Amino acid sequence: MRDKATTLYIGPQHPGITGNMMVRVKVEGDTIVKATTEVGYLHRAFEKLQEKRNWLQSFTLMCRFCVPESDPMEESYARAVEAIEGREVPERAKYIRVMVLELARLASFMLWYGGQNGSLGLYTMGQWSVGDRNYILDLFEELTGGRVYHMYIWPGGVRKDLPKGFEQKVLKTMDYLEKRLGDYDDLMFDNAIFKKRTQGVGIVDKEKAIEHGVVGAVLRGCGIKSDIRIDDPYEVYDKLDFEVPTAEGGDIWARALVRRQEARQSIRIIRQVIADMPGGSFYNKIPNPQKWKIPAGDAYVRTESVRGEIGMYIASDGGLYPRRVHLRGAAYVHGITLLEDVLVGENLADISAIMNSLGTCPPEIER
Amino acid sequence: MINDKNSQKIVDIIQNWARKQSIWVLAYGTGCGAIEIPPTMTSRYDAERLGVRGAATPRQADVLLITGYLTTKTLKRVIRVYEQMQDPKYVIGFGSCTINGGMYYDSYNTIKVLDKYLPVDVYINGCMPRPESVLAGFGKLQELIGNGEANGATKYKENLEWYRANQKKIIPNWVMPEYNW
Amino acid sequence: MQQLKANLIEHIKTSFKDAREKDYPNENRLDFYVNKQCIPSILTYAKDRLGYIHLSHIAIVDWLEDGEIELIYIIWSPEEKIKMFVRTRVERENSVMPNIDMIWRQANTYEREFREMYGIQFQGLEGEQDFLLEDWDGPPPMRRDFDTEAYADDTFFHRPGREDAQDVREAITKRSGEEIPDFAKKYSR
Numbered sequence: 001m002r003d004k005a006t007t008l009y010i011g012p013q014h015p016g017i018t019g020n021m022m023v024r025v026k027v028e029g030d031t032i033v034k035a036t037t038e039v040g041y042l043h044r045a046f047e048k049l050q051e052k053r054n055w056l057q058s059f060t061l062m063c064r065f066c067v068p069e070s071d072p073m074e075e076s077y078a079r080a081v082e083a084i085e086g087r088e089v090p091e092r093a094k095y096i097r098v099m100v101l102e103l104a105r106l107a108s109f110m111l112w113y114g115g116q117n118g119s120l121g122l123y124t125m126g127q128w129s130v131g132d133r134n135y136i137l138d139l140f141e142e143l144t145g146g147r148v149y150h151m152y153i154w155p156g157g158v159r160k161d162l163p164k165g166f167e168q169k170v171l172k173t174m175d176y177l178e179k180r181l182g183d184y185d186d187l188m189f190d191n192a193i194f195k196k197r198t199q200g201v202g203i204v205d206k207e208k209a210i211e212h213g214v215v216g217a218v219l220r221g222c223g224i225k226s227d228i229r230i231d232d233p234y235e236v237y238d239k240l241d242f243e244v245p246t247a248e249g250g251d252i253w254a255r256a257l258v259r260r261q262e263a264r265q266s267i268r269i270i271r272q273v274i275a276d277m278p279g280g281s282f283y284n285k286i287p288n289p290q291k292w293k294i295p296a297g298d299a300y301v302r303t304e305s306v307r308g309e310i311g312m313y314i315a316s317d318g319g320l321y322p323r324r325v326h327l328r329g330a331a332y333v334h335g336i337t338l339l340e341d342v343l344v345g346e347n348l349a350d351i352s353a354i355m356n357s358l359g360t361c362p363p364e365i366e367r
Numbered sequence: 368m369i370n371d372k373n374s375q376k377i378v379d380i381i382q383n384w385a386r387k388q389s390i391w392v393l394a395y396g397t398g399c400g401a402i403e404i405p406p407t408m409t410s411r412y413d414a415e416r417l418g419v420r421g422a423a424t425p426r427q428a429d430v431l432l433i434t435g436y437l438t439t440k441t442l443k444r445v446i447r448v449y450e451q452m453q454d455p456k457y458v459i460g461f462g463s464c465t466i467n468g469g470m471y472y473d474s475y476n477t478i479k480v481l482d483k484y485l486p487v488d489v490y491i492n493g494c495m496p497r498p499e500s501v502l503a504g505f506g507k508l509q510e511l512i513g514n515g516e517a518n519g520a521t522k523y524k525e526n527l528e529w530y531r532a533n534q535k536k537i538i539p540n541w542v543m544p545e546y547n548w
Numbered sequence: 549m550q551q552l553k554a555n556l557i558e559h560i561k562t563s564f565k566d567a568r569e570k571d572y573p574n575e576n577r578l579d580f581y582v583n584k585q586c587i588p589s590i591l592t593y594a595k596d597r598l599g600y601i602h603l604s605h606i607a608i609v610d611w612l613e614d615g616e617i618e619l620i621y622i623i624w625s626p627e628e629k630i631k632m633f634v635r636t637r638v639e640r641e642n643s644v645m646p647n648i649d650m651i652w653r654q655a656n657t658y659e660r661e662f663r664e665m666y667g668i669q670f671q672g673l674e675g676e677q678d679f680l681l682e683d684w685d686g687p688p689p690m691r692r693d694f695d696t697e698a699y700a701d702d703t704f705f706h707r708p709g710r711e712d713a714q715d716v717r718e719a720i721t722k723r724s725g726e727e728i729p730d731f732a733k734k735y736s737r
Contacts, residue, residue, distance in 0.1 A: 013394075013395040013425070015423045020398070040438070041438060041444070042398065042399075042436075042441070043476050044476060049470075049474060064470075067402040114409075126405065126409060127409050128410070131406075131409045147403075147495070147497060148403065
């Protein structure tokens, strides 16, 4: 005899939900038969606010798009504006940008380590990795003045040069983190609970990935080698030597394996960037921001973030204000249609783990 | 049993002292400020040594932490969550956007002044406030509780019509249970 | 790259007569302007025949002065590593766009957002009417003729003192009895 289906509301006030959103699930027993997401709890209308803010004022809104990793947004905005205007960026600024992007990526991985394990009830990892994340935030604080929002990468270069002795501090932190990543592996990937709860759960296969336009680590987790840093290189990624890890299976476990390797690749990139860092200017000065007009045109740039591809479309009508800034985050794809599809047939208790693994980030969806 | 003023005072002091030692925060990340909560709770800043820890449900929580901007859609849920919480309960407004709207001062979807809708006991300013300032905010709240001055919930009960009128002004479709006060 | 792009332009032009292209010689970018009826067929053609399997973005721009809304479908070929922009323009009022969420599922999310934020209808679009907003009875808010600041002033409370423009430096000086150096005085209001 079949059980009667029940509708449950998971969120927005729920400790397992990644951020402020809701998933309405219809369950039979504890198996999900239908999932519907409801978003909009974080809609601040950035893209509307930009109509009344000039090109430099809009830049301060950029980092607030997504909280765990704010630098790719700034970088996309800067690069798109430079593409429309044709502004040159000094070589040193490009290297600094890559360093900041990779540090932000690493910090975001640390948060993911904590979130993914916390969603399965393994709270030790959160204490370790979120605690270690503070060392990266300390570096950011010294470089930019802010822990979370940096507002550092702006059109024309970066805001300030590296402080004295900063490179050594970064290298020292990288040595420490590399050691810690080994500890994390022992705690996470040797853990029987983690294996049992993640293998074969939340499967995204290749067909589904193409159908839904999946990007980033989720795509690499089903065996497709794809990374914007290689495919459509920006800044100086084409001069750097790094690998794009992939894994087979498409479940949470495979995505965890991919991210585990990627964190190490980030450390490798940071070391290379510091070794190759050229001297010279770090900033191609923009004119008076209150009179700064960008010629008419449009640009679309793509950046690889932890969650996947970020796209930024900017249109200018030749005026003081952006005509349109339209962001597309990875969570915009993963967090709604893909999540609704993947959750069907899964266990109720795995919702949180699947959301963490797909990189659902509501502020990026709603903007 | 206790009916004279002085013994009531002594009971209050003991009660307040006990209440301030354990502050359970509702795990509801309403805005981007939620990103500084994991560092505050984990090893480096370790808020638990001050008696601050997370609670999963409104019924067990003492503090509603409003982490940042509130959209009108979230405000509806936050009011409902606040009314489900049991006394004693406190509200902390976290970040510039709860104080005066911050950088979203002209957004059509976020409220600007939180204390028109909910009784705020402590504000923590900054965008984003550092874990140290979050801890300082909790310290301030403990001080207020200890002195018996954190009486936001009483204020809310006594002026419920005023708060309701403000809330209903931006939430036209009011389908919420009336809780028994 | 140039050879590849020329080939692609020829392919598209032979199948779709009214496509107008714009050249960006230094970028890995193709740019076509088509009629709105062509959108599903050109996207299907690009996906199935030319290998543009990834829908990267659907951007939308409101050109209030022209009375038109522009939609830009940006697709990407992982093999040829070229971005293709497929643009179309529709009237601002009572426009109906063809729906493409059977080609890429994630287009459903974009279309629901555009329906709510710009008031564009899509043929046979599934999903609830409310996407980001709740109980909204004004005009579609992302349109340029909607004034968000006036709406916010009408609807929400503002904390007084936001406009009073107090000089923080002077306030601090008064409190602590510290002198402002002469060179800094010219920056004070």
